Amino acid sequence: MGEAQEFFLDELQEVLPVGFDSESRGYQTATVVGEKIYAIGGSDDGVTLSISVRIFNKSTGKWVIPTMLGMKPAPCKGHSAVLLNKDRILILKRDAPPDDCTWFLEVDTPFVKEQKEILDTEVVAWSKGVKGEGPKPVVISGPSGVGKGTLITKLVNDFPSTFGFSVSHTTRAPRDKEKDGIHYHFTERSVMEKDTQDGKFLEFAHVHGNLYGTSIEAVEKVTDSGKRCILDIDVQGARSVKASSLEVISFFICPPSFEELEKRLRARGTETEEQVQNRLRNARAELEQGNSSGLFDHILVNGDLETCYGSLKKILGLDGSTNTGYQPSTKNIEIPAAAQSVFEMDQKVLIQCGSTELGKASNSLFVLDVSSLRGGAPGRTRGLNMYAIWKWPKNNRTTSKSHIETLE
Ligand code: 5GP
Numbered sequence: 001m002g003e004a005q006e007f008f009l010d011e012l013q014e015v016l017p018v019g020f021d022s023e024s025r026g027y028q029t030a031t032v033v034g035e036k037i038y039a040i041g042g043s044d045d046g047v048t049l050s051i052s053v054r055i056f057n058k059s060t061g062k063w064v065i066p067t068m069l070g071m072k073p074a075p076c077k078g079h080s081a082v083l084l085n086k087d088r089i090l091i092l093k094r095d096a097p098p099d100d101c102t103w104f105l106e107v108d109t110p111f112v113k114e115q116k117e118i119l120d121t122e123v124v125a126w127s128k129g130v131k132g133e134g135p136k137p138v139v140i141s142g143p144s145g146v147g148k149g150t151l152i153t154k155l156v157n158d159f160p161s162t163f164g165f166s167v168s169h170t171t172r173a174p175r176d177k178e179k180d181g182i183h184y185h186f187t188e189r190s191v192m193e194k195d196t197q198d199g200k201f202l203e204f205a206h207v208h209g210n211l212y213g214t215s216i217e218a219v220e221k222v223t224d225s226g227k228r229c230i231l232d233i234d235v236q237g238a239r240s241v242k243a244s245s246l247e248v249i250s251f252f253i254c255p256p257s258f259e260e261l262e263k264r265l266r267a268r269g270t271e272t273e274e275q276v277q278n279r280l281r282n283a284r285a286e287l288e289q290g291n292s293s294g295l296f297d298h299i300l301v302n303g304d305l306e307t308c309y310g311s312l313k314k315i316l317g318l319d320g321s322t323n324t325g326y327q328p329s330t331k332n333i334e335i336p337a338a339a340q341s342v343f344e345m346d347q348k349v350l351i352q353c354g355s356t357e358l359g360k361a362s363n364s365l366f367v368l369d370v371s372s373l374r375g376g377a378p379g380r381t382r383g384l385n386m387y388a389i390w391k392w393p394k395n396n397r398t399t400s401k402s403h404i405e406t407l408e
Contacts, residue, residue, distance in 0.1 A: 029081040070126035080342040102129035125377035135228035142253030143283035145265030164222035172210035203240035216378045246379040252290040256303035347371035
């Protein structure tokens with residue numbers, strides 16, 4: 001077991017530092033990570049617990065409210081918390097639907113460390129747990145006019161229940177027929193700059209003189225709807241995503257020739273001559289980087305649209321072939337609602353469930369294997385595996401009460 005301890009607040013107030021008690025009221029669990037105690041929970045109405053987070057620093061004796069990244073879990077009736085790998089706290093929500101019961105509060109992962117440096121403040125980040133691999137988001141990059149939009153539209157139209165488009169933010173003006181919230185979130189530069197500083201973006205880049213970016217929320221919204229997210233981003237954005245913990249499958253779309261790209265860009269008729277020239281200049285640099293850097297998993301030439309689309313579908317496993325790069329097992333873990341106690345041992349989280357009512361022999365032990373976790377904030381945490389369940393004999397309950405439980 002790790003060195004860190006998780007406390008059940010009511011039971012262990014006496015061992016918690018002075019100053020913790022007075023402000024910890026209403027919080028549900030406390031998890032010690034080095035010098036810090038993460039108090040999680042809190043009740044707005046005395047019944048439903050929201051999942052807020054405060055940090056008590058033992059060395060300074062002070063409380064800090066951290067910047068919270070990612071979409072936080074919806075309120076619930078209680079939760080269990082257990083520290084994993086000294087960098088994230090597994091939260092099992094009680095009485096939550098299966099797709100919303102397993103969460104991770106990242107407190108010291110590489111992503112959180114990086115954000116702490118950028119934001120120069122305490123940071124925690126939420127990431128929802130999914131069983132198995134889950135669908136990797138699809139990144140599609142390529143120079144302006146190459147036909148990325150057409151390919152994406154075809155994918156989304158042909159497989160509407162499989163794919164969803166991550167709606168980016170941009171400071172550029174809408175074109176005719178472009179709708180706010182559908183094609184882009186058209187945003188003021190000052191607002192977008194503040195949001196990037198506040199860590200709301202997975203990636204952002206200056207492209208053709210404007211700011212473009214993918215918000216964490218845009219990706220999570222698609223994922224939460226059970227769909228595989230498609231990101232249409234430039235090469236700089238693809239590089240940022242590759243450096244992040246978000247695992248994606250990436251495509252770079254090339255034109256058959258530079259002349260053909262120029263022809264298509266002009267035929268589109270959405271840019272002024274000056275803008276066309278700017279986009280063509282950038283296209284040269286993008287083609288060079290996209291083709292040579294090993295940045296992308298796949299490079300496809302869009303000479304003939306149907307051929308290129310066919311290759312894209314094949315790689316995504318949409319043509320019945322086996323090379324899917326993705327298993328469509330997005331089903332979330334089903335943690336039993338009546339989890340009584342939770343503890344971690346050797347990368348296995350043991351969840352004891354059952355009724356405490358006299359005469360009910362319903363105790364059982366679930367094992368959540370967390371040895372192969374992948375991804376994490378700012379995306380989902382994948383690789384969870386619930387693989388063993390067994391019932392305990394009626395009169396053979398454990399005598400050692402687990403050191404962490406949820407409060408009633
Ligand atoms: P457009 O103005 O033609 O819609 O897009 C211009 C370029 O910005 C395209 O190459 C597109 O892929 C890229 N882009 C669109 N959204 C994003 C985003 O969220 N992040 C980044 N990095 N690039 C984006």
